[in-house]
Amino acid sequence: MRTSQRDQEFSEFVSAHRARLVAMARLLTAGDEAWAEDCVQTALTRLYLAWPKARVAENRVAYARTAVTRVFVDETRRAHRRREVTAGPDCPPDGPRRAGAPDGAETADLRHDVLAALAGLAPRQRAVVVLRHWLDLDVAETARQLDCSEGTVKSQNAKALAHLRDALGDHVVPAQAATAHEETR
Structure with missing residues (x-):
């Protein structure tokens, strides 16, 4: 397969499915947007390298979901993940809920x-x-x-x-x- 055809096919796949992969990764990472994006990006990089195999898979989306899931599990095994704590506007600190919100x-x-x-x-x-x-x-x-x-x-x-x-x-x-x-x- 020519590289330009491969790149175009992969780009079309990513355009069609990236948002759903990020949504899935967001749940895997318990809402950590940056980590979810990192998991998807790493998975897509791996998927690109394995595209000749992935493109003939029975279900490309399942292949990509598997890649995202395995990247997430691999990342949780890294020591730096266990030490980092995400805090920011989308992840408020734990505390009492506002009554009558x-x-x-x-x-x-x-x-x-x-x-x-x-x-x-x-x-x-x-x-x-x-x-x-x-x-x-x-x-x-x-x-x-x-x-x-x-x-x-x-x-x-x-x-x-x-x-x-x-x-x-x-x-x-x-x-x-x-x-x-x-x-x-």
Whole structure:
């Protein structure tokens, strides 16, 4: 394949799928925008180098998601990641919530709480939750992307969901209660 054709094909792929990869990485990194961008950029670099193999893959998007997930897991193993703490306007310090906050603030608070709960998970647990529940992958595909057994995916998922239920408390509404609530409206 000629380089210009390869570059054009890769550029089209990136244009079509980069935003979704960044959104996925944002969840993996518990809202850390810069780290999410770094994970996607590193994954896309690896993907470009492996493009002859990736372009013939059955599902290029799944191939890219796997690359992003593996970059995230690799990065969590680095010592500097364990020491860094992100703080900024999008990541307010933990503290009491404002009572009687205006509309939209409740959504921002919930978003902050969910990202904080995700941040409290071990990296592989977070990856399992994102792959299984945000991307709606089955256990087998999640195991393939994380390069682990299906049993590991199931146990990590159970532990992660228990942690999220504890961390989110009142924000968690069981499916039956949510359905009953919708019916009474």
